[in-house]
Amino acid sequence: MQDQLYTVIDVETTGKGILGNRITEICIVQLRGNKILDKFTSLVNPEQSIPSFITGLTGIDNDMVRNAPKFHEIAERIIEITTDAIFVAHNVSFDYNVIREEFRNLGYTFTRKKLCTVRLSRKLIPGLFSYSLGRLCSSLNIPLIDRHRAEGDTDATVILFQRILTLDPNYTIINSFLNARSKEATIPPHLDVDVINKLPEETGVYLFKDKKGKVIYAGKAKNIKQRVISHFYDKKNKEYALGQETYTIDYEITGNELIALLLEAEKIQKHFPKFNTAQKRPVAPYRIIKYINRKGVVQLAINRSKSTDDSLEVFYKRSDAIEQLERLCFDYQLCPRYCGLQNTIGSCSHYRIKNCKGICYGQESIALYNMRVQKALTSIEKQKETYLIKEKGRTINEHSFVMIQNGMYKGYGYVHQSEQISYFDDFEPFLVLQKHTYHTTKIIKSYLRKHGENNIVYM
Structure with missing residues (x-):
C-alpha cells in the first residue's frame, strides 16, 4: 500500500444536486503513498449559468468561466492523472458522482475505487464535534485557504489524508473501507456503519434522523435493512440529499405490512419529515353530507372537506360518491335533484333514474320523502361495521x-x-x-x- 496511487479531488459546481450538476472548477492532487507527485487545477466552463447563491458561496461567477475549458477539453487529463489511483475526497460520493456524470454525458464510463476522508476521520479521529472540512481543519490545525474553492479545499484535504495515513500505518482501516463487500463506500458520511449492521431484516417502519435527532424521513419496508441500504444506492438528487443529512436511523418492527403502512402514515403526520412528499399534505376526500333546505326537505350532496367526522360516507373518487348517491336514489325512490346529481330548476330529469315520486314539483309530501331519506341514511350507517x-x-x-x-x-x-x-x-x-x-x-x-x-x- 505504500506504493499505492491516490488522487485527492475537489470540485465546485453549479449546485444542482447530482443529476444535471455541472463542474465549474476542479483540482486533483496525485500522491504515491504520502508523497505528492502531480497536481492539476482548472476552472471549467459549465455551459450553463451559475446561480447567484453559488457565486456567493464560491466566488466563481459566469465571467470567470466564460473562457475556461469545457469539461470535454480536460477529460483526457483527468483520466490520465486518476488512472490506477484511488479516488479520495471529503464526502467522496458527491465529487465522484458529479465527475462520473460528466463523463457519462460524454459516453465514457468513469470507475475508480474510492475513499471518503469524512468516514475515515470519524473512524480514526473519533469524538470530534463536527467532521465538516472547515471544523476538522480547525480542530487539527490544518491550514485552509480559499474555502469553497477547489484548490484550497483539495490542499487541505491532502494534508488531512496524509494525517489519516499515519494513523493507519498497516492500512487496516483503509483496506476495510476498500473491501468490495464493505458498506463504508456507499453509506452517507455521517452515518455509523454499525447502525446499518444492526438493522433487522424484518417488516416494519424506519426513521432517518438528522444531527439534532429530528425525523427527516419515514418509510416502511418488508425488509428494513434492505430498504434502508437501497436509499444509498439511489443516485437521485433527493436520495443523495437525504443521505447527506442523515446521522442515525431508528426503526420499529411491526410483523406485517398492514401495520407498517398505518404506522408510516402516523409517523409522517406526526413528524412532517422534510423528505417525505406523499401523505404530508392532508387530502380532502369526497363526502356525502345531508342538510335541510328552506322547504324543509332533507337534501344529500357531495362535498369535499378534510374533516370526516360528520360525513355520512367518505370516498376517494368523485365517481364513487356519485355512484353511491345514484344507488340510494334508485333503491329508496329519492329525487336526483335533491341528491345533488343535477342542477335543474323544477322537476328532475336524470338520464337513468326515473322513479322520483315528485317531491321536486310538489307532488309528494315533505314528511314522506324525508322518511325515505332517513331509511337511506340508516342503510349507510349499517355499512359502518365494527x-x-x-x-x-x-x-x-x-x-x-x-x-x-x-x-x-x-x-x-x-x-x-x-x-x-x-x-x-x-x-x-x-x-x-x-x-x-x-x-x-x-x-x-x-x-x-x-x-x-x-x-x-x-x-
Missing part, C-alpha cells in the same frame, strides 16, 4: 390486530397467543390508539380489496 383485522405478529407467539369501530380506524395492537380473548372489549387493553385519517382509511380499504374477508373478525 371488526378486527387479524394479522401476523412480531414473533411466532403473538398475533396482531387492527381495530375498526363503526367504520372508523381506532388503532392496532399485539396479543400473545396465551391470552384468552372472546369479546371486543377484551382487545382494549392491548390497543395502541391511533388517529383516523384520509390515509389510514385508504390503506385499510386497499387491504380489504386485496385480501377480502380472509382475516376479518366481525364483532
